[in-house]
Amino acid sequence: MASIDIQAVRKSFGPVSILKGIDLAIAAGEFVVLVGPSGCGKSTLLRLIAGLEDMTSGQIRIGGVVVNDLPPKDRDIAMVFQSYALYPHMSVRDNMSYSLKLKKTPRERIAEAVNRAGAKLGLDALQDRKPRQLSGGQRQRVAMGRAIVRKPKAFLFDEPLSNLDARLREQMRFEIKKLHRDLEATSVYVTHDQIEAMTMADRIVAMNGGVIQQVGTPLELYDDPANMFVAGFIGSPAMNFLNGTATAAERGIVVRVGEAVLATLPPVAGLPADGRVVVGVRPERVACGTAGVNARADLVEPTGLGTVLHLQLDGQDFKAFTTDRPAITVGEQVPLAVAAGDLRLFDPRTGERLRPAS
Ligand SMILES: Nc1ncnc2c1ncn2[C@@H]1O[C@H](COP(=O)(O)OP(=O)(O)O)[C@@H](O)[C@H]1O
Numbered sequence: 001m002a003s004i005d006i007q008a009v010r011k012s013f014g015p016v017s018i019l020k021g022i023d024l025a026i027a028a029g030e031f032v033v034l035v036g037p038s039g040c041g042k043s044t045l046l047r048l049i050a051g052l053e054d055m056t057s058g059q060i061r062i063g064g065v066v067v068n069d070l071p072p073k074d075r076d077i078a079m080v081f082q083s084y085a086l087y088p089h090m091s092v093r094d095n096m097s098y099s100l101k102l103k104k105t106p107r108e109r110i111a112e113a114v115n116r117a118g119a120k121l122g123l124d125a126l127q128d129r130k131p132r133q134l135s136g137g138q139r140q141r142v143a144m145g146r147a148i149v150r151k152p153k154a155f156l157f158d159e160p161l162s163n164l165d166a167r168l169r170e171q172m173r174f175e176i177k178k179l180h181r182d183l184e185a186t187s188v189y190v191t192h193d194q195i196e197a198m199t200m201a202d203r204i205v206a207m208n209g210g211v212i213q214q215v216g217t218p219l220e221l222y223d224d225p226a227n228m229f230v231a232g233f234i235g236s237p238a239m240n241f242l243n244g245t246a247t248a249a250e251r252g253i254v255v256r257v258g259e260a261v262l263a264t265l266p267p268v269a270g271l272p273a274d275g276r277v278v279v280g281v282r283p284e285r286v287a288c289g290t291a292g293v294n295a296r297a298d299l300v301e302p303t304g305l306g307t308v309l310h311l312q313l314d315g316q317d318f319k320a321f322t323t324d325r326p327a328i329t330v331g332e333q334v335p336l337a338v339a340a341g342d343l344r345l346f347d348p349r350t351g352e353r354l355r356p357a358s
């Protein structure tokens with residue numbers, strides 16, 4: 001397995017700049033998830049790694065070797081797509097064998113590799129079927145089997161589960177992770193689904209507008225987001241953002257939303273002169289019903305696992321999530337509390353995180 005080093009990579013289509021300077025070092029054996037909204041450049045970056053597209057400038061190394069001028073077939077990388085891209089007229093066995101046949105691998109070695117992959121992926125009984133005789137989940141397994149038999153230096157996945165229903169997606173997520181644990185294969189997995197990113201990644205790369213916003217473990221991004229984009233993208237229900245103020249006081253800064261005082265925090269660096277801030281708080285960190293600031297309940301949504309409360313504070317919408325089943329009715333005033341350590345402050349002008357002054 002090989003490391004992948006991406007340095008100062010830019011990609012434009014005509015005059016339109018799509019990737020605006022990507023730097024990313026992926027360790028051998030790592031499972032990295034690229035996550036971001038549709039159109040942010042995820043597939044383009046994957047295609048540059050695979051060699052399916054030329055970069056405008058920058059450098060990509062695979063296993064320490066610069067691959068900028070290597071055609072895809074010489075990069076020894078396997079790509080798994082959302083669309084499966086299986087040969088419709090070939091059986092499962094032949095689809096999985098194809099790349100090894102092209103490489104003139106001896107027949108017994110091919111059979112062995114295909115049988116091993118088939119067993120791993122639960123395709124034993126399906127080897128003689130054609131793709132049209134398979135379900136979506138089975139086709140996706142064949143596409144992965146075809147990638148595995150090649151023993152590539154790295155796997156690239158481009159939204160491989162997007163065509164599957166929710167239950168199957170969950171199962172395949174688990175199977176891909178298990179497979180990764182088995183094969184210890186360097187993997188770059190692209191998705192727009194933050195749950196897939198959180199559950200599968202060793203490290204998440206959050207992208208927006210052709211720029212990497214933050215790189216870190218799932219919980220680093222969840223607990224310590226670099227900016228409002230990452231804070232809002234990771235986590236469901238999403239982090240609340242409230243317009244508020246932070247004013248210097250004797251022991252730090254007092255954070256308010258409207259008249260309500262939420263907390264006193266240690267001073268932050270770069271506080272805007274007018275004191276305006278965006279106050280971020282995760283719904284699951286809002287404690288409801290005991291004491292604190294009053295907010296009006298607009299909607300009560302039971303999810304089974306818990307309850308999402310839609311609330312209003314200072315005329316601003318926000319949500320609280322609790323695993324209790326609180327007896328709250330619409331229109332009621334609900335007392336809320338948030339621990340100081342659970343507030344995240346952002347600069348409303350830039351969206352960047354305001355961190356404690358050191
Ligand atoms: N071959 C191309 N020619 C022109 N524009 C392209 C081409 N491929 C992608 N784009 C544009 O680049 C942007 C990023 O696309 P893509 O990498 O597919 O995004 P993502 O995979 O994150 O949804 C989009 O605005 C898309 O329209």
Ligand SMILES: [Mg+2]
Nearest residue numbers: 039042043044
């Ligand atoms: Mg894409």
